[in-house]
């Protein structure tokens with residue numbers, strides 16, 4: 001199979017592209033809004049939303065921050081609500097995590 005992001009040939013059962021680090025395969029199967037465990041800054045809300053809507057996580061964080069500032073704190077309350085409401089991403093099985101490959105995009 002090929003990575004949709006960089007177009008390189010990768011393992012058929014790969015969850016993450018070894019070349020660019022983009023999540024592949026699992027994204028289609030898992031179309032649930034979850035708080036990501038990897039690469040989170042606070043609670044993983046922004047990262048989870050970015051993955052769900054296929055957006056840049058920095059853009060989501062900026063929009064969320066600007067919304068919070070413009071609305072005078074409602075955005076922060078919404079973040080906390082999302083923190084409580086949105087479930088955490090389930091732990092990945094050890095077999096699916098390539099050892100020695102840590103993906104840090106942010």
Ligand SMILES: [Zn+2]
Nearest residue numbers: 003006017020
């Ligand atoms: Zn790639």
